[in-house]
Amino acid sequence: MRRAIEGHHANAEAAMKAAFATAILPFLVTPAMAGTAVEAVRPFYDHVGLELDPAERGRFVDPAKAVLDARDQLEKSEQGDCLDANMPLDSTAYDKAELDRSLKIIGSETGDTAIVVAAFTAQGEPHRMQWKLKKVDGEWKVADLLSVTNEWALSQYQCQ
Template sequence: MRYLPAAAIMLVLSGPAFAGPPSDAVRYFYRNIGSETEPDNRDRFTGLARAALDANERVANGGGEACIDFILALDSQDLDQNQIDSSLTLNETVNGPTATVIADFTLFRQPHEVEWSLQQVDGVWKVADIASRTGNWRLSGLRCG
């Protein structure tokens, strides 16, 4: 019987990582670098961000060259996970069903700032857009295909 409370806690903790605060939805992508474009993560996105990722996948699957050829979370093609882990800070602002999470980190001695716009959909925080404040691009503005 003493195992029952532990099992209940494990069930609660095993829920989707993006059902908590908005920063949890963003932190997932810094723990799983490069997974933004993976089809298995498409449900973590909504709106124009999801449409851009779907278009990118259609072009790539059709034999074309994908228009997203960099790591969105990093605004870079290169990665040093140790630098990300040691320098990443996430600052969130929630306004009802929308939120903004600013990811600040250093990569190869260069400061980076990535803005994540989130929308709450059925109680779950989903990424509605990603924008680089240092690289001057926005996921919803990328045109694929």
């Protein structure tokens, strides 16, 4: 009987600890932990092709948003596509394992602007991408994407 009571108390104590942890979790997530510029860029490497999904357009501001919106219109008109595939990967073919193994993302935030650099290896070659972000309503949005390696910028594309 004593073991049953002790077991009940242990279960009740564990349940109380879990409830407490769940209750305070929202207070532990600070703006510094969630919503960094690096965190805004990482999904583009976790889900390759995300930049071309019109449902994800809220991740962008002009000039990048304007180019992507123009690309969407061109595609809807069935006149083709004006952007290269895999832009966050410097428009190269890639191996997911090689990307995951080599990807390094660092960022620098200054007020409402940020620069994030993603360095990785694709097909055995090193690549470096620079992401320019702006903070809009407390969220980091992509304003431009540049290839340091191959010297192109999303903002320079003309999708008309």
